[in-house]
Amino acid sequence: IVIMLAYFIARHMYPFGSSTILTVDLGQQYVDFFAFFRETLLHHPGSFSYSFSKAIGGEMIGEWAYYLLSPFNLLFIFFPGKSIAAGVLVVTLLKYGFCGLSFAYLLSKRKLQKGWMIPTFSISYALMAWNVVNQLNLLWMDAAILLPLIIASFYDLMEKRKMKAYPLLLALMLIDNYYMAYMVCIFLVLFFIWYQITYTTKFKEFLSRTWLFASRSILAGGIAA
Structure with a gap:
């Protein structure tokens, strides 16, 4: 957060200057949807399912999904009118921060790194090129936050038979943004295959882990639906 905040200040991004991060789709599409989100929650809840602000009128479930x-x-509730540009900056900074935090959790929980190496790799993950390039696709950054948590819960499911976290986190990913979620699901299938090849030695264990992965993944889909 501090690194990106310093960058935004140096670049005179609103509210620290006259420049803005509202570029390409973020400025042409998403910011209007965020304003619609705020207006719907605070003043026009009926617009959740149908709105006349969509061309000549149309259903809005797809846009929400x-x-x-x-x-x-939800933070956009606190940024009315033109100040929503500042809200976008705040949300962007928070998403960078949560990316680093979730990756630090994975590194610590799996004991992959220790000491100063945890924040070093966590900052590197948060500031990876994919995040920097896709900050203009602000809604996609949630996938980078949730993926380390899903991986950590996957290991808990396979090794400790902890049944709750994995389907709940995967369901949250599916609800949050189905477009990024389908890519996460493809990754999880490939990751599961790698895990089985690397760690499973007994056929009975192979069947048990396959059942766990398949059943909990289907449950996640059911929860999201």
């Missing part, structure tokens, strides 16, 4: 179900969007 793709653009607006991130928990971070």
Whole structure:
């Protein structure tokens, strides 16, 4: 957060200057959806399912499912009117921070690194090129936050038979943004195959872990639906 905040200040991004991070799709599409999100929650709850602000009128479920179900969007309630640009900056900074935090959790929980190496790799993960490039696709950054948590819960499911965290986190990913979620699901299938090849030696264990992965993943889909 501190690194990106310093960068935004140096670049005179609003509210620290006249420049803005509202570029490309973030400025042309998403910011209007965020304003619609705020207006719907505070003043027009009926617009959740149908709105005349969509062309000549139309259903809005698809827009909510793709653009607006991130928990971070609730922060836009506190940014009315033109100040929503500042809200976008705040949410962007928080998402960078939570990316680093979730990756630090994975590194610590799996004992992959220790000491100063944990914040070093966590900052590197948060500031990876994919995040920097896709900060203009603000809704996609939730996937980078949730993926380390899903991986950690996957290990708990396979090794400790902890049944709750994995389906709940995967369901949250599916609800948050289904477009990024399907890519996460493809990754999880490949990750599961790698895990079985690397760590499973007994056929009975192979069947048990396959059942756990399949059943909990299907449960996640059911929860999201």
